[in-house]
Amino acid sequence: MGALHEGHCSLIRLARERSDLVITTIFVNPTQFGEEEDFDRYPRNLERDVALAKGAGTDIVFAPSPEAMYPGGSVTAVIVEKITEVLEGAIRPGHFRGVATVVAKLLNITRPDCAVFGQKDAQQVVVVRRMVRDLNIGVEIVVAPTVREADGLAMSSRNVYLTPAQRAEAPVLHRSLQHAEALIRGGERNPETIRRSVMRLISAASSGVVQYVSLADEGDLEECRMLSRGDRILVSLAVRFGSTRLIDNCVLDVSS
């Protein structure tokens, strides 16, 4: 979606390492924004993005207009059920329909051998992987780790919306994920206990309003009832600072 930061650049560098030819798609996709969301004010700076993408090793930047992507009479969508009805999908109805459709289009246009996505948008990764499998799209999905600021805040194009006070508080998301991990390493196996502890930490340390804290199966995003050895779980959360939503996550293996 453009507004490139070091997180995006890390995806391009990973693609560069694996490929003879790297395409970066830049498209602020209107169909994945809700009515009340920030499509109009979403940061755009194509010239700067192209320079950053080239610097990170891209060969081609594909930056179509909305009219080119959705010509008159467009009536087709890709829908992914179940795994899009929770977490971000529950809060942002229609979001993943827009994401799945535009990703299918971009993959069909560019026809890559592999496509790199960021772990920052964890549910998007799960949805894209499932869509690719279900529709037999012949592409390998590669996931790059979340890139963080020095204080732990996950890089995001939306961080620019934060006031200085909110920006100072925002690293609490990452700290709270580390707290959840420490609880699990310490033997806690009740997701509800962990959820409550994480929410308390965020509320005590910031003005952020927690939208969800989730401990879910990494594959199908079903909420865990009790953690067991061998589980691979996605700990994810969404917190609002004023009108700015921040998300973050980590994937954990529950060991003995």
Next chain:
Amino acid sequence: MGALHEGHCSLIRLARERSDLVITTIFVNPTQFGEEEDFDRYPRNLERDVALAKGAGTDIVFAPSPEAMYPGGSVTAVIVEKITEVLEGAIRPGHFRGVATVVAKLLNITRPDCAVFGQKDAQQVVVVRRMVRDLNIGVEIVVAPTVREADGLAMSSRNVYLTPAQRAEAPVLHRSLQHAEALIRGGERNPETIRRSVMRLISAASSGVVQYVSLADEGDLEECRMLSRGDRILVSLAVRFGSTRLIDNCVLDVSS
């Protein structure tokens, strides 16, 4: 969907003329049948189909199992709105969702330069063309004319369901399309008049129950209010003989 007849073979021969390599997909797709429809009794004879497909010039037959096409956890569908809500789509809810999804999958698996469909399923052609355009699937859709029995009945795998008496009546579909064409050539411009005349002809000449007679724009399937010179219209109809549904159609250019 297998149960190959001369209509299918004509598609394979057309593909053969245009291509170095021809793949025939044979798959009775469960997701495009309604609850009350004939999935279980749909005619299947893979050995015979493979022989016919090879005889018509196919290099490869791709005949996957339902389990291979829809492994556990499949949650993705391709939906096409508006043009799937009329005609066959109005009578067969979910049908075109199943068709669009399986065609997207088969195109992704086989990755052809062109794919041949039969004009017999006119709405399917419109839906597949739109989906291919909307999702940027890089394939040329080629349409082959309907192949008919000597008495005009359009070839269909479902013709085997007809009793001898119904089979004797069934050519009335084609005759009624010719009647509609004659009315238009004769200057009739009111679709409602043509529809009523076609329905009278079918009712007078057969036991068939008319489900619809449609005169619609060939591109977006919107029903015509009045025919005008230069219109390209799809005349289509569906008639039930007992529990067997037959469909047929023709495309007409309205001239002066």
